[in-house]
Amino acid sequence: MPRSEADRAFVRRVLNEFLERELGEEMARVCRLPHKERFEYIDDMIDYAESKGAKFDRPATGVTI
Incomplete structure (x- = not known):
C-alpha cells in the first residue's frame, strides 16, 4: 500500500x-x-586530519562499517 506524501514527510522529519x-x-x-x-566529504575530512598531523598507520579499533 503506497504511503501518502504526509506519511513520507513525517518519516523524513x-x-x-x-x-x-x-x-x-x-x-x-x-x-x-x-x-x-x-565519500568525497569523508576523503576531504581525512586529508584535513592528515594535514594537521593525524596518523593513520594503525587500524581503528572499536569502529565498524
Whole structure:
C-alpha cells in the first residue's frame, strides 16, 4: 500500500531529528548527502586530519562499517 506524501514527510522529519540528535548537525547533513558526495566529504575530512598531523598507520579499533 503506497504511503501518502504526509506519511513520507513525517518519516523524513523523524529520521532527520534522530540523526541530528545522535550524530550532530554536521554529520547528519553528511548522512543525507548522495553516496558519491558523502565519500568525497569523508576523503576531504581525512586529508584535513592528515594535514594537521593525524596518523593513520594503525587500524581503528572499536569502529565498524
